[in-house]
Amino acid sequence: MEIKEAERVIIAKPVASRPSCTKFTSFSELLAGAIDASPHIVSSETAVAAIRPKTVRFKPMVNRAQALLASSQAEFMGTEICSSSIKVSRSESTGTIIHKPQAKLVSKSIVSLLENMGNFTVSQQPTLPSVEASYECPDQDTCNFRSQDISNLHLSVPASAEEDQRAELPRSAAQNQDEDTKTLVAAANGDRPSYDGYNWRKYGQKQVKGSEYPRSYYKCTHPNCPVKKKVERSFDGQIAEIVYKGEHNHAKPLPPKRNSSGTQGLGFADGTGQDENIPTWSSHLNGGSEVLEGGVENQNETAALPSHSTYHGKATLPYDPAGAVSVQAGAGTSDYSCGLSEECDEAAKGFDREDDPPRSKRRKCESQSKDATVAGEGSSKVPRVVVQNSTDSEILGDGFRWRKYGQKVVKGNTYPRSYYRCTSVKCNVRKYVERASDDPKAFITTYEGKHNHDIPLRSTNPAPSSQPPSSRDHPTQ
DNA sequence: TACATTTGACCCCCC
């Protein structure tokens, strides 16, 4: 296997090269302590990782689960992990690469996320930043999404959060492994349910102009279901976008029986958990009425998405670290703001814990968000969310500061679209927010460009007035 | 063998 692996590496088509893991060292360093247990990789190996074939699959579910765990861990760990995971795989000689159960360190939250997501995939996306670890998830979107989220987490989550994670990792990992494993397995079974609860098949991938990363196209695997989604992510995690098209004409697939209890983190992965969760979200997000169609691809999205109608929902997850967070949190929560904010911190912590206390926390978030009336954001901190409901607001919760510079009624839309510009100097990022025609409660945020700066410190952030509506802010996402 | 992913090519829409 090793040889094989090696060959692959060599032979594999050069996937987009990613920045070496080293790029993320800072994060890894943070986690280094935790990771130490895992083998360190040699630079060469790291390089290999970058080259690794895109598709990596695990046959044995268990391994997979473990792998996922490991990978998840890896993601969190950033570079180090990449290598470590790889290394491990090699050491194992089993071939399957990437994922060796090193997972000890994975936090529940992560696991949950994974579960929800169905999997991780990093492998395919060469571009993923920090997280590049090598995962593969059936549902790339999800995975990617997740990874992104995760990466975002890295980036955005406050140190405290990270610390918390670290602290918890060991414990949670151990505790959860079983559970995790089960869940993961469950998730793995069947089609690859994504965290949104539906099964998707990737039918295309394309490099989009202006984007470093490829856009992936997915179709709902349910027969006759017209729903499609496209996923875009940015390596640095700054911009991620998922656009849903169409409406599911079927119920969410029943998940393979999954746990109900603890793991549910997001639970989306399988019907069960998911259903529970989702509805909740949707309910609050959407007013409670329906299940989100978009599901959770990102919770954000989900939230935002009007589940019903053809929405062509577009959920954008722009660099929302928060989004990431929220997603991970599983609650759909928070926006990235969380990352910055205390709440976020909590959310972040929550990650780890969230899963544990998953729902409760989630619900909490949800409730908050609900209160806020916003959808989508889960976690936390809500005020922003509220703001988001109104497109007019200048402040929104994606953590960046935005200035509204225009509003226009776009053809075909009932509601006006508001245009925002990042207030940071030299930052050309813009975004526009509009209400979903079919669901005024849902907002669709579209980002344009990447931020060339970090998210303003929380202190800054929140001024409600300055925050932009983030995707999360909008229910749409 | 079945199924999923990858990826080049083609089609269509919009500027």
Added chain:
DNA sequence: TGGGGGGTCAAATGT
């Protein structure tokens, strides 16, 4: 009207 770009198809490939 042509070109560019996005979206989809489908063969090849991999698991």
